[in-house]
Amino acid sequence: MHRFANPARFLRIANVILPWSAGLTVVLLVVGLAWSLFVSPPDYQQGESVRIMYVHVPSAWMGLFAYAVMAVASAVALIWKHPLADLSAKASAPVGAAFTFICLVTGSLWGKPMWGTYWVWDARLTSMLILLFLYLGYMALVNAFDDPGRGAKAAAILALVGVVNLPIIKFSVDWWNTLHQPASVIKMGGPAISAGMLIPLLIMGLAFKAFYVTILLVRVRTEIASAKVRAIRLTQVHG
Amino acid sequence: MDTLLDQLAMGGYAGFVWPSYGVTAVALLALAVGSVRAMRAREAELRDLQASFGDRRTAALKADAAHDP
Amino acid sequence: MxxxxxxxxxxxxxxxxxxxxxxxxxxxxxxxLVFFYSPTDLQTKKVEAGRRFRIGGLVEQGSVNKDGKQVRFKVTDMAHAVPVVFTGILPDLFREGQGVVAEGKLDDKGTFLASDVLAKHDENYMPPEVADALKKSGQWQGDKDGKNGKGDGKEPGK
Missing domain, CATH: 1.20.5 (Single alpha-helices involved in coiled-coils or other helix-helix interfaces)
Known part of the structure; x- marks a missing residue:
């Protein structure tokens, strides 16, 4: 594990992956968008409005995934004090926040024509809103201290506390009566969604994941450069 | 052409479908552009610093980074 | 350690x-944390008239009765049914046999006076042709008679 926590080694690997993940993002997005907007069939109940699913559902997945990455990186940072773990957690937060925001807005735009309302305070929607606030709280906290080490530590604890929200989001639709319907793709007995819709949905999911990897690498590179700049400035002051 | 226009109308849901994709595009593009710009700015700053401050201290720092635990 | x-x-x-x-x-x-009560909950919990809450279930087949802007229908969970009165615009997904959540209160005769009606949809997504094929082959697991405006090739909301 220590071998990968070395920033120089990380930069070498990241620079190999970056052009591929960026290219893959563009290709998957072009294919996925064309498929979901023009090729995939309308739904038997929801008609053309079902196309909102192809951005809503993958962004929900990525909102949860980015938080899981942030929480694992925070735990590694707290326990093993790896220099890259804090940076990765910090880099994951804005990406996850963006996906969660997209999920909430597109869900709202889907809810109005189908359910008859932009928003309800049911368990699924509320727990997803809390996820957005957790991201925003994390981002505020991590930058709130003059000493970046202390900010990272406080934020890492918040990230770990917020982990409890992830199973609540996932299972809220099974545990309680909600307006939001239960899971369609990841459920017992296979997806309840026809192949013509599942394939573009999965392509969009992969596109968003490739996008996440790309932006995460870019942001970790930024954090590494910032840390070096800070270190040099400190030696300038004290030297 | 008619079928394309039909498709753009989204069966009457154009006012919900297109803004959904629009919000997604704007948010992801803003994030991508912001992230890449910040990276370029930071790495340029680092290069300038290392160029103007290229004494043995920076060399020592580089050596440190290479052996970081 | x-x-x-x-x-x-x-x-x-x-x-x-x-x-x-x-x-x-x-x-x-x-x-x-419960967003709505089912008609059976209502039987067992005895909600007093006048208190605001939400009730959810399926719109009972053949129970929808439109009179101008006023709609009467029954919400059922297959065990019990509650009559609902609502005045206003229904969401596009509101159909007989489909899920619905209504917010309002009971009057003293046990009728639910709804101020808001929201449609609830299930987790199944498929093209209309597939839904038709499933109904023809008798593998349909949703509403049994399939008369919910599908099968005529028209999309809802048009």
Whole structure:
């Protein structure tokens, strides 16, 4: 594990992956968008409005995934004090926040024509809103201290506390009566969604994941450069 | 052409479908552009610093980074 | 025990305590987390007339009765049914046999006076042709008679 926590080694690997993940993002997005907007069939109940699913559902997945990455990186940072773990957690937060925001807005735009309302305070929607606030709280906290080490530590604890929200989001639709319907793709007995819709949905999911990897690498590179700049400035002051 | 226009109308849901994709595009593009710009700015700053401050201290720092635990 | 191990146990135990506390709390607030009651809940819980709450279930087949802007229908969970009156615009997904959540209160005769009606949809997504094929082959698992405006090739909301 220590071998990968070395920033120089990380930069070498990241620079190999970056052009591929960026290219893959563009290709998957072009294919996925064309498929979901023009090729995939309308739904038997929801008609053309079902196309909102192809951005809503993958962004929900990525909102949860980015938080899981942030929480694992925070735990590694707290326990093993790896220099890259804090940076990765910090880099994951804005990406996850963006996906969660997209999920909430597109869900709202889907809810109005189908359910008859932009928003309800049911368990699924509320727990997803809390996820957005957790991201925003994390981002505020991590930058709130003059000493970046202390900010990272406080934020890492918040990230770990917020982990409890992830199973609540996932299972809220099974545990309680909600307006939001239960899971369609990841459920017992296979997806309840026809192949013509599942394939573009999965392509969009992969596109968003490739996008996440790309932006995460870019942001970790930024954090590494910032840390070096800070270190040099400190030696300038004290030297 | 008619079928394309039909498709753009989204069966009457154009006012919900297109803004959904629009919000997604704007948010992801803003994030991508912001992230890449910040990276370029930071790495340029680092290069300038290392160029103007290229004494043995920076060399020592580089050596440190290479052996970081 | 090394410092790393100690920190590992500390984080692990902290998370465990957190999850346990949250589970207990959610269990305690179970009734408040419910977005709506079913018609059967209404029978067992005895909600007094005049209190605002939400009721959810399926719109009973053949129960929808439109009179100008006023709609009367029954919400059922297959065990019990509650008559609902609503005045206003229904969401596009409102159909007989489909899920619905209504907010309002009971009058003294046991009729639910709804001020808002929201449609609830299920987790099944498929093109209209597939839905038709399923109905023809008798594998349809949703509404049994399939008369909910599908099969005529028209999309809802048009």
């Amino acid at each position: 090394t410092r790393k191990q100690r920190r590992l146990y500390f984080v692990g135990l902290g998370l465990l305590a957190l999850f346990a506390a949250t589970a207990l709390m959610l269990n305690a607030f179970k009734d408040n």
